[in-house]
Amino acid sequence: MNNTDKSKIKRAPKRGHYDEATIFEVLDTGQICHVGIIHNGYPVVIPTIYGRSGNKLYIHGASVSRLLVQLEKGIDLSLSVAHVDGLVLARSAFHHSMNYRSVVVFGRAELVEDLKKNEALKIISDHLIPGRWEEVRKPNDKELKATKVLEISIDEASAKIRTGGPIDDAEDYELDIWAGVIPLRRQVQDPIDDEKLKTGLKVPKSVWDYVELNQ
Protein backbone atom coordinates (compact mmCIF):
# COMPACT_ATOMS: atom_id res chain seq x y z
CA MET A 1 0.00 0.00 0.00
CA ASN A 2 1.39 3.45 -0.86
CA ASN A 3 0.88 5.46 2.29
CA THR A 4 1.40 9.21 2.49
CA ASP A 5 0.87 11.45 5.47
CA LYS A 6 -2.86 11.16 4.76
CA SER A 7 -3.18 7.57 5.92
CA LYS A 8 -0.17 7.06 8.22
CA ILE A 9 -1.14 6.13 11.78
CA LYS A 10 0.23 8.84 14.07
CA ARG A 11 -1.30 7.87 17.42
CA ALA A 12 -0.23 4.46 18.78
CA PRO A 13 1.79 3.72 15.59
CA LYS A 14 2.39 0.13 16.74
CA ARG A 15 -1.30 -0.50 16.06
CA GLY A 16 -0.94 0.57 12.44
CA HIS A 17 -0.90 -1.88 9.52
CA TYR A 18 -0.37 -1.12 5.87
CA ASP A 19 -0.32 -4.53 4.20
CA GLU A 20 -3.17 -5.50 1.89
CA ALA A 21 -3.85 -8.81 3.66
CA THR A 22 -4.62 -7.09 6.97
CA ILE A 23 -6.56 -4.23 5.40
CA PHE A 24 -8.62 -6.54 3.20
CA GLU A 25 -9.47 -8.85 6.10
CA VAL A 26 -10.93 -5.99 8.12
CA LEU A 27 -12.87 -4.79 5.09
CA ASP A 28 -14.12 -8.27 4.22
CA THR A 29 -15.56 -8.95 7.67
CA GLY A 30 -17.46 -5.66 7.91
CA GLN A 31 -21.09 -5.18 6.95
CA ILE A 32 -21.33 -1.44 6.53
CA CYS A 33 -18.83 1.29 5.85
CA HIS A 34 -19.13 4.98 6.66
CA VAL A 35 -18.42 7.11 3.60
CA GLY A 36 -17.35 10.73 4.03
CA ILE A 37 -17.47 13.35 1.30
CA ILE A 38 -17.43 17.13 1.05
CA HIS A 39 -20.82 18.42 -0.06
CA ASN A 40 -21.56 22.13 -0.46
CA GLY A 41 -18.41 22.79 1.53
CA TYR A 42 -19.28 20.75 4.61
CA PRO A 43 -18.44 17.15 5.50
CA VAL A 44 -21.13 14.47 5.28
CA VAL A 45 -20.76 10.93 6.65
CA ILE A 46 -23.22 8.28 5.48
CA PRO A 47 -23.36 4.56 6.38
CA THR A 48 -23.78 2.17 3.47
CA ILE A 49 -23.20 -1.45 2.51
CA TYR A 50 -20.32 -2.39 0.24
CA GLY A 51 -18.34 -5.19 -1.33
CA ARG A 52 -14.70 -5.65 -2.30
CA SER A 53 -12.94 -7.19 -5.27
CA GLY A 54 -9.18 -6.81 -5.45
CA ASN A 55 -8.21 -3.23 -4.84
CA LYS A 56 -11.72 -1.91 -5.54
CA LEU A 57 -14.70 -1.35 -3.31
CA TYR A 58 -18.28 -1.19 -4.59
CA ILE A 59 -21.20 0.73 -3.14
CA HIS A 60 -24.65 1.15 -4.60
CA GLY A 61 -27.88 2.98 -4.15
CA ALA A 62 -30.76 4.63 -5.89
CA SER A 63 -29.77 6.44 -9.07
CA VAL A 64 -30.99 9.72 -7.58
CA SER A 65 -29.09 9.32 -4.27
CA ARG A 66 -27.38 12.59 -3.29
CA LEU A 67 -24.30 10.76 -2.04
CA LEU A 68 -23.89 8.79 -5.26
CA VAL A 69 -24.61 11.74 -7.53
CA GLN A 70 -21.79 13.62 -5.81
CA LEU A 71 -19.42 10.68 -5.75
CA GLU A 72 -19.75 9.79 -9.41
CA LYS A 73 -18.20 13.16 -10.23
CA GLY A 74 -14.92 11.64 -9.06
CA ILE A 75 -14.58 13.71 -5.89
CA ASP A 76 -12.33 12.66 -3.01
CA LEU A 77 -13.82 10.36 -0.43
CA SER A 78 -12.77 8.73 2.78
CA LEU A 79 -14.40 5.67 4.23
CA SER A 80 -14.03 3.70 7.40
CA VAL A 81 -14.98 0.21 8.56
CA ALA A 82 -14.62 -0.64 12.26
CA HIS A 83 -15.20 -3.74 14.37
CA VAL A 84 -15.44 -3.53 18.15
CA ASP A 85 -14.02 -6.74 19.64
CA GLY A 86 -14.03 -5.92 23.33
CA LEU A 87 -14.07 -3.41 26.14
CA VAL A 88 -10.67 -3.20 27.82
CA LEU A 89 -11.14 -2.33 31.48
CA ALA A 90 -8.01 -1.11 33.22
CA ARG A 91 -7.40 -0.20 36.85
CA SER A 92 -7.13 3.48 35.91
CA ALA A 93 -9.74 5.41 33.94
CA PHE A 94 -6.93 6.69 31.69
CA HIS A 95 -5.89 3.25 30.47
CA HIS A 96 -9.37 2.05 29.58
CA SER A 97 -9.53 1.12 25.92
CA MET A 98 -11.24 -1.00 23.32
CA ASN A 99 -10.09 -3.93 21.29
CA TYR A 100 -10.94 -3.06 17.72
CA ARG A 101 -10.03 -3.53 14.09
CA SER A 102 -10.58 -0.55 11.83
CA VAL A 103 -9.62 0.55 8.35
CA VAL A 104 -9.62 4.03 6.86
CA VAL A 105 -9.58 4.30 3.07
CA PHE A 106 -8.92 7.30 0.84
CA GLY A 107 -9.96 7.16 -2.76
CA ARG A 108 -12.28 8.28 -5.50
CA ALA A 109 -15.33 6.71 -7.02
CA GLU A 110 -16.44 6.23 -10.56
CA LEU A 111 -19.67 5.03 -12.06
CA VAL A 112 -19.82 1.37 -13.02
CA GLU A 113 -20.98 1.08 -16.61
CA ASP A 114 -24.27 -0.69 -17.35
CA LEU A 115 -22.68 -3.86 -18.71
CA LYS A 116 -20.69 -4.43 -15.53
CA LYS A 117 -23.42 -3.41 -13.09
CA ASN A 118 -24.70 -6.92 -12.45
CA GLU A 119 -21.20 -8.15 -11.72
CA ALA A 120 -20.61 -5.34 -9.22
CA LEU A 121 -23.96 -5.94 -7.53
CA LYS A 122 -23.04 -9.61 -7.15
CA ILE A 123 -19.82 -8.54 -5.37
CA ILE A 124 -21.86 -6.54 -2.85
CA SER A 125 -24.35 -9.39 -2.43
CA ASP A 126 -21.56 -11.97 -1.95
CA HIS A 127 -19.93 -9.70 0.61
CA LEU A 128 -23.05 -9.73 2.77
CA ILE A 129 -24.05 -13.34 2.31
CA PRO A 130 -22.10 -15.61 -0.02
CA GLY A 131 -24.18 -17.72 -2.38
CA ARG A 132 -27.41 -15.74 -2.03
CA TRP A 133 -27.07 -14.12 -5.47
CA GLU A 134 -27.40 -17.50 -7.18
CA GLU A 135 -30.68 -18.25 -5.39
CA VAL A 136 -32.70 -15.14 -6.14
CA ARG A 137 -34.38 -13.40 -9.03
CA LYS A 138 -31.75 -11.24 -10.74
CA PRO A 139 -32.31 -7.53 -11.42
CA ASN A 140 -34.37 -6.72 -14.50
CA ASP A 141 -33.70 -3.75 -16.79
CA LYS A 142 -35.98 -1.42 -14.88
CA GLU A 143 -34.32 -2.29 -11.56
CA LEU A 144 -30.84 -1.92 -13.01
CA LYS A 145 -31.78 1.50 -14.36
CA ALA A 146 -32.98 2.57 -10.91
CA THR A 147 -29.68 1.46 -9.35
CA LYS A 148 -26.34 3.17 -9.48
CA VAL A 149 -23.15 1.31 -8.62
CA LEU A 150 -19.87 3.04 -7.89
CA GLU A 151 -16.40 1.57 -7.96
CA ILE A 152 -13.97 3.04 -5.45
CA SER A 153 -10.26 2.74 -6.08
CA ILE A 154 -8.41 2.26 -2.81
CA ASP A 155 -5.69 4.86 -3.33
CA GLU A 156 -4.46 4.71 0.24
CA ALA A 157 -5.58 2.77 3.28
CA SER A 158 -4.41 1.87 6.72
CA ALA A 159 -5.64 -0.50 9.39
CA LYS A 160 -5.49 0.08 13.12
CA ILE A 161 -5.83 -2.90 15.43
CA ARG A 162 -5.78 -3.32 19.19
CA THR A 163 -5.89 -6.71 20.89
CA GLY A 164 -5.17 -8.05 24.37
CA GLY A 165 -5.69 -6.99 27.95
CA PRO A 166 -5.31 -3.66 29.72
CA ILE A 167 -1.88 -2.10 30.24
CA ASP A 168 -1.77 -0.17 33.50
CA ASP A 169 0.89 1.97 35.10
CA ALA A 170 3.27 -0.16 37.19
CA GLU A 171 2.12 1.19 40.56
CA ASP A 172 -1.58 0.63 39.75
CA TYR A 173 -1.25 -3.16 39.67
CA GLU A 174 -1.29 -3.09 43.48
CA LEU A 175 -4.70 -1.36 43.62
CA ASP A 176 -7.72 -3.42 44.67
CA ILE A 177 -9.43 -2.77 41.33
CA TRP A 178 -10.57 -5.52 39.01
CA ALA A 179 -9.23 -5.32 35.44
CA GLY A 180 -9.90 -7.40 32.37
CA VAL A 181 -11.66 -7.58 29.04
CA ILE A 182 -15.34 -7.93 28.09
CA PRO A 183 -15.30 -9.64 24.67
CA LEU A 184 -17.88 -8.48 22.13
CA ARG A 185 -18.90 -10.11 18.90
CA ARG A 186 -21.56 -10.00 16.22
CA GLN A 187 -24.09 -12.72 16.80
CA VAL A 188 -26.07 -14.15 13.92
CA GLN A 189 -29.37 -15.63 15.03
CA ASP A 190 -31.59 -18.23 13.42
CA PRO A 191 -33.33 -17.08 10.24
CA ILE A 192 -36.99 -16.06 10.42
CA ASP A 193 -39.30 -17.03 7.55
CA ASP A 194 -41.09 -14.19 5.79
CA GLU A 195 -44.75 -14.07 6.85
CA LYS A 196 -45.78 -14.44 3.24
CA LEU A 197 -43.46 -17.34 2.51
CA LYS A 198 -44.86 -19.76 -0.04
CA THR A 199 -45.79 -23.06 1.61
CA GLY A 200 -43.13 -25.74 1.57
CA LEU A 201 -40.08 -23.52 1.04
CA LYS A 202 -37.12 -24.29 3.29
CA VAL A 203 -34.27 -22.04 4.45
CA PRO A 204 -31.63 -22.45 1.71
CA LYS A 205 -28.00 -23.50 1.98
CA SER A 206 -26.51 -20.00 1.68
CA VAL A 207 -28.49 -18.87 4.71
CA TRP A 208 -27.69 -21.90 6.88
CA ASP A 209 -24.01 -21.72 5.91
CA TYR A 210 -23.92 -18.07 6.93
CA VAL A 211 -25.73 -18.66 10.22
CA GLU A 212 -23.58 -21.64 11.17
CA LEU A 213 -20.35 -19.84 10.35
CA ASN A 214 -21.27 -16.88 12.54
CA GLN A 215 -23.38 -18.27 15.39
Added chain:
Amino acid sequence: MNNTDKSKIKRAPKRGHYDEATIFEVLDTGQICHVGIIHNGYPVVIPTIYGRSGNKLYIHGASVSRLLVQLEKGIDLSLSVAHVDGLVLARSAFHHSMNYRSVVVFGRAELVEDLKKNEALKIISDHLIPGRWEEVRKPNDKELKATKVLEISIDEASAKIRTGGPIDDAEDYELDIWAGVIPLRRQVQDPIDDEKLKTGLKVPKSVWDYVELNQ
Protein backbone atom coordinates in the same frame (compact mmCIF):
# COMPACT_ATOMS: atom_id res chain seq x y z
CA MET B 1 -34.72 19.06 15.91
CA ASN B 2 -34.25 21.86 13.36
CA ASN B 3 -33.67 20.08 10.11
CA THR B 4 -32.54 21.80 6.95
CA ASP B 5 -31.80 20.23 3.61
CA LYS B 6 -28.51 19.02 5.11
CA SER B 7 -30.07 16.38 7.32
CA LYS B 8 -33.44 15.67 5.71
CA ILE B 9 -33.84 12.06 4.60
CA LYS B 10 -34.39 12.07 0.82
CA ARG B 11 -34.29 8.36 0.04
CA ALA B 12 -37.00 6.23 1.65
CA PRO B 13 -38.34 9.25 3.59
CA LYS B 14 -40.69 7.02 5.60
CA ARG B 15 -37.59 5.66 7.34
CA GLY B 16 -36.58 9.14 8.53
CA HIS B 17 -37.00 10.34 12.12
CA TYR B 18 -36.27 13.78 13.50
CA ASP B 19 -37.39 13.59 17.13
CA GLU B 20 -34.78 13.73 19.88
CA ALA B 21 -36.05 10.57 21.61
CA THR B 22 -35.41 8.42 18.55
CA ILE B 23 -32.12 10.07 17.65
CA PHE B 24 -30.80 9.87 21.21
CA GLU B 25 -31.73 6.21 21.56
CA VAL B 26 -29.72 5.27 18.49
CA LEU B 27 -26.79 7.34 19.76
CA ASP B 28 -27.00 5.92 23.28
CA THR B 29 -26.86 2.30 22.17
CA GLY B 30 -23.85 2.74 19.91
CA GLN B 31 -20.25 2.12 20.91
CA ILE B 32 -18.32 4.01 18.27
CA CYS B 33 -19.16 6.86 15.96
CA HIS B 34 -17.49 7.75 12.67
CA VAL B 35 -16.46 11.40 12.58
CA GLY B 36 -15.93 13.14 9.25
CA ILE B 37 -14.04 16.39 8.79
CA ILE B 38 -12.38 18.27 5.97
CA HIS B 39 -8.60 18.26 6.40
CA ASN B 40 -6.27 19.90 3.88
CA GLY B 41 -9.20 19.99 1.50
CA TYR B 42 -10.04 16.30 1.52
CA PRO B 43 -12.55 14.36 3.64
CA VAL B 44 -11.31 12.18 6.50
CA VAL B 45 -13.49 9.68 8.39
CA ILE B 46 -12.23 8.35 11.73
CA PRO B 47 -13.92 5.94 14.15
CA THR B 48 -13.90 6.96 17.80
CA ILE B 49 -15.75 6.37 21.06
CA TYR B 50 -18.13 8.96 22.43
CA GLY B 51 -20.71 9.81 25.05
CA ARG B 52 -23.84 11.96 25.12
CA SER B 53 -25.36 14.34 27.63
CA GLY B 54 -28.42 16.30 26.54
CA ASN B 55 -27.83 17.82 23.14
CA LYS B 56 -24.04 17.43 23.35
CA LEU B 57 -21.73 14.64 22.33
CA TYR B 58 -18.26 14.17 23.77
CA ILE B 59 -15.23 12.62 22.13
CA HIS B 60 -11.70 12.44 23.46
CA GLY B 61 -8.20 11.51 22.51
CA ALA B 62 -4.57 12.36 22.90
CA SER B 63 -3.92 16.10 23.06
CA VAL B 64 -1.78 15.85 19.94
CA SER B 65 -4.35 13.91 17.89
CA ARG B 66 -4.68 15.33 14.38
CA LEU B 67 -8.43 14.89 14.37
CA LEU B 68 -8.90 16.70 17.66
CA VAL B 69 -6.45 19.49 16.82
CA GLN B 70 -8.50 20.19 13.69
CA LEU B 71 -11.85 19.87 15.41
CA GLU B 72 -11.08 22.20 18.29
CA LYS B 73 -10.77 24.99 15.74
CA GLY B 74 -14.55 24.83 15.50
CA ILE B 75 -14.71 23.42 11.97
CA ASP B 76 -17.80 21.68 10.63
CA LEU B 77 -18.11 17.99 11.29
CA SER B 78 -20.48 15.19 10.46
CA LEU B 79 -20.72 11.98 12.42
CA SER B 80 -22.65 8.79 12.03
CA VAL B 81 -23.61 5.92 14.33
CA ALA B 82 -25.15 2.81 12.80
CA HIS B 83 -26.50 -0.47 14.14
CA VAL B 84 -27.08 -3.44 11.86
CA ASP B 85 -30.04 -5.43 13.18
CA GLY B 86 -30.55 -7.95 10.43
CA LEU B 87 -30.09 -9.05 6.85
CA VAL B 88 -33.35 -8.80 4.91
CA LEU B 89 -33.42 -11.47 2.24
CA ALA B 90 -36.02 -10.93 -0.46
CA ARG B 91 -37.02 -13.10 -3.39
CA SER B 92 -35.44 -10.63 -5.80
CA ALA B 93 -31.86 -9.33 -5.58
CA PHE B 94 -33.21 -5.80 -5.94
CA HIS B 95 -35.33 -5.91 -2.78
CA HIS B 96 -32.60 -7.27 -0.52
CA SER B 97 -32.03 -4.89 2.34
CA MET B 98 -30.85 -4.56 5.91
CA ASN B 99 -32.64 -3.77 9.10
CA TYR B 100 -30.69 -0.95 10.69
CA ARG B 101 -30.84 2.09 12.93
CA SER B 102 -28.54 4.94 12.01
CA VAL B 103 -28.08 8.56 12.93
CA VAL B 104 -26.22 11.27 11.06
CA VAL B 105 -25.25 14.39 13.03
CA PHE B 106 -24.01 17.75 11.79
CA GLY B 107 -22.30 20.07 14.23
CA ARG B 108 -19.15 21.70 15.46
CA ALA B 109 -16.82 20.85 18.30
CA GLU B 110 -15.23 22.95 20.95
CA LEU B 111 -12.58 22.17 23.52
CA VAL B 112 -13.83 21.23 26.99
CA GLU B 113 -12.10 23.43 29.55
CA ASP B 114 -9.85 21.79 32.13
CA LEU B 115 -12.29 22.12 35.03
CA LYS B 116 -15.00 20.23 33.18
CA LYS B 117 -12.76 17.60 31.61
CA ASN B 118 -13.31 14.97 34.28
CA GLU B 119 -17.06 15.37 34.03
CA ALA B 120 -16.94 14.92 30.25
CA LEU B 121 -14.68 11.88 30.53
CA LYS B 122 -17.16 10.35 32.97
CA ILE B 123 -19.91 10.83 30.35
CA ILE B 124 -17.87 8.87 27.81
CA SER B 125 -17.05 6.18 30.39
CA ASP B 126 -20.69 5.86 31.49
CA HIS B 127 -21.73 5.58 27.85
CA LEU B 128 -19.52 2.52 27.36
CA ILE B 129 -20.12 0.84 30.70
CA PRO B 130 -22.25 2.51 33.36
CA GLY B 131 -20.79 2.53 36.85
CA ARG B 132 -17.22 1.72 35.87
CA TRP B 133 -16.00 5.27 36.48
CA GLU B 134 -16.78 4.99 40.20
CA GLU B 135 -14.67 1.82 40.53
CA VAL B 136 -11.39 2.92 39.00
CA ARG B 137 -8.48 5.24 39.70
CA LYS B 138 -9.45 8.67 38.37
CA PRO B 139 -7.20 10.60 35.97
CA ASN B 140 -4.33 12.49 37.59
CA ASP B 141 -3.12 15.90 36.41
CA LYS B 142 -0.55 14.46 34.03
CA GLU B 143 -3.15 12.19 32.41
CA LEU B 144 -5.69 14.99 32.12
CA LYS B 145 -3.07 17.16 30.46
CA ALA B 146 -2.35 14.43 27.91
CA THR B 147 -6.07 14.12 27.12
CA LYS B 148 -8.20 16.44 25.06
CA VAL B 149 -11.98 16.31 25.28
CA LEU B 150 -14.26 17.94 22.73
CA GLU B 151 -17.90 18.86 23.11
CA ILE B 152 -19.96 18.59 19.95
CA SER B 153 -23.18 20.57 19.68
CA ILE B 154 -25.75 18.60 17.73
CA ASP B 155 -26.88 21.34 15.34
CA GLU B 156 -28.86 19.00 13.12
CA ALA B 157 -29.44 15.28 13.18
CA SER B 158 -31.65 12.68 11.60
CA ALA B 159 -32.24 9.01 12.23
CA LYS B 160 -32.99 6.42 9.59
CA ILE B 161 -34.52 3.13 10.66
CA ARG B 162 -35.64 0.03 8.82
CA THR B 163 -37.40 -2.86 10.53
CA GLY B 164 -39.42 -5.88 9.39
CA GLY B 165 -39.35 -8.42 6.64
CA PRO B 166 -38.67 -8.17 2.92
CA ILE B 167 -41.10 -6.38 0.59
CA ASP B 168 -41.12 -8.03 -2.81
CA ASP B 169 -42.87 -7.17 -6.04
CA ALA B 170 -46.35 -8.73 -6.13
CA GLU B 171 -45.56 -11.26 -8.87
CA ASP B 172 -42.41 -12.49 -7.10
CA TYR B 173 -44.31 -13.97 -4.16
CA GLU B 174 -45.14 -16.93 -6.39
CA LEU B 175 -41.49 -17.77 -7.02
CA ASP B 176 -39.99 -20.80 -5.30
CA ILE B 177 -37.44 -18.64 -3.49
CA TRP B 178 -37.10 -18.54 0.27
CA ALA B 179 -37.31 -15.08 1.85
CA GLY B 180 -36.92 -13.89 5.41
CA VAL B 181 -34.67 -12.13 7.88
CA ILE B 182 -31.41 -13.14 9.56
CA PRO B 183 -31.38 -11.21 12.86
CA LEU B 184 -28.04 -9.83 14.02
CA ARG B 185 -27.10 -8.45 17.40
CA ARG B 186 -24.11 -7.47 19.48
CA GLN B 187 -23.23 -10.23 21.88
CA VAL B 188 -21.44 -9.47 25.12
CA GLN B 189 -19.47 -12.43 26.42
CA ASP B 190 -18.30 -13.31 29.91
CA PRO B 191 -15.54 -11.06 31.24
CA ILE B 192 -11.95 -12.32 31.19
CA ASP B 193 -9.69 -11.51 34.15
CA ASP B 194 -6.49 -9.63 33.36
CA GLU B 195 -3.49 -12.02 33.52
CA LYS B 196 -1.91 -9.80 36.14
CA LEU B 197 -5.02 -9.51 38.29
CA LYS B 198 -4.25 -9.19 41.99
CA THR B 199 -5.28 -12.35 43.84
CA GLY B 200 -8.76 -12.36 45.34
CA LEU B 201 -10.31 -9.64 43.18
CA LYS B 202 -13.75 -10.46 41.78
CA VAL B 203 -15.52 -9.14 38.69
CA PRO B 204 -17.34 -6.03 39.95
CA LYS B 205 -21.02 -5.14 39.78
CA SER B 206 -20.72 -2.69 36.86
CA VAL B 207 -19.23 -5.42 34.69
CA TRP B 208 -21.75 -8.13 35.61
CA ASP B 209 -24.63 -5.69 35.18
CA TYR B 210 -23.37 -4.83 31.71
CA VAL B 211 -22.82 -8.45 30.72
CA GLU B 212 -26.21 -9.59 31.99
CA LEU B 213 -28.03 -6.74 30.30
CA ASN B 214 -26.47 -7.53 26.93
CA GLN B 215 -25.91 -11.29 26.89
